């Protein structure tokens with residue numbers, strides 16, 4: 001009878017003891033963790049923050065002295081430290097400086113340099129240290145869509161897109177679609193983009209990852225690709241660049257979207273054959289952009305054309321802009337795609353404000369909207385897998 005008792009002891013009592021000891025240790029441990037957390041919370045609560053919004057004419061020295069109550073010595077140290085970490089940093093009107101205190105004593109500050117980076121300045125025992133760090137965003141991928149009913153801008157806002165995303169979407173398709181004059185009721189768009197969350201709050205957006213825009217029955221797709229240097233380009237599914245030698249139109253939606261409250265019908269119909277060029281509806285003063293990189297071959301008065309600009313883009317292409325009210329560039333100047341070159345007017349032989357726009361191909365005037373314009377180089381081989389991945393992940397969300 002002794003052996004069974006020994007066994008019972010072995011298989012029941014010992015594990016029971018182990019279990020009880022382990023359990024009580026666990027309880028003690030969790031109490032300890034809780035206490036630590038509570039301590040941490042109490043500790044964290046001793047940190048307080050104060051935001052200061054920069055106003056016009058502010059200088060950092062005055063802000064530090066007035067808003068943070070710092071003496072001359074500390075202020076100088078902070079400025080030197082900031083300059084060392086981020087040379088030439090300029091504070092911007094409307095941005096915020098976040099002051100950090102511990103038990104009411106100044107500990108330092110943080111300031112967003114841009115959307116991606118912030119500078120953190122800590123002051124401890126008279127020593128100042130500044131570091132530039134990435135803003136710790138959480139990224140949420142969002143799918144959205146809309147239909148053109150009144151104007152791209154208003155229709156974008158109505159489905160919850162921010163002005164920035166609307167402009168970026170127009171930028172993605174700037175070589176395919178004339179967003180100012182050629183959107184139709186019923187055109188629609190689908191897009192996948194990154195929403196940025198900081199400390200639990202939606203604070204903005206980052207890139208459009210994939211998008212589709214259906215304009216006048218034609219589907220245009222674009223997928224984001226990032227190269228090893230961090231440069232972003234958009235490609236079609238087959239690897240063709242979205243970027244082309246020339247933009248679709250010299251009237252950039254990004255510059256003038258606020259002027260448009262409803263979509264317009266195509267302004268060209270019927271007028272094309274008559275005078276070799278298209279007349280784009282726009283009011284006096286509307287900004288005019290160069291549709292491509294190039295060299296200005298004419299900038300000045302030109303008879304019936306009034307104030308006139310002509311630009312040579314290479315590869316046999318040239319463009320001309322007439323009846324302008326203002327010219328911002330000089331003959332012989334180099335211009336870049338999207339550069340502001342003039343403003344719409346009604347100079348020369350013109351019945352009212354509009355932009356007369358011409359595209360020349362090998363010396364012949366061609367229809368700018370119907371002419372195939374050379375594309376940028378296709379996607380490099382090493383980035384093809386990334387494009388394929390993006391297409392696989394998002395294409396079906398664009399339907």
Ligand SMILES: [Zn+2]
Pocket residue numbers: 275277278279355356357
């Ligand atoms: Zn005309």
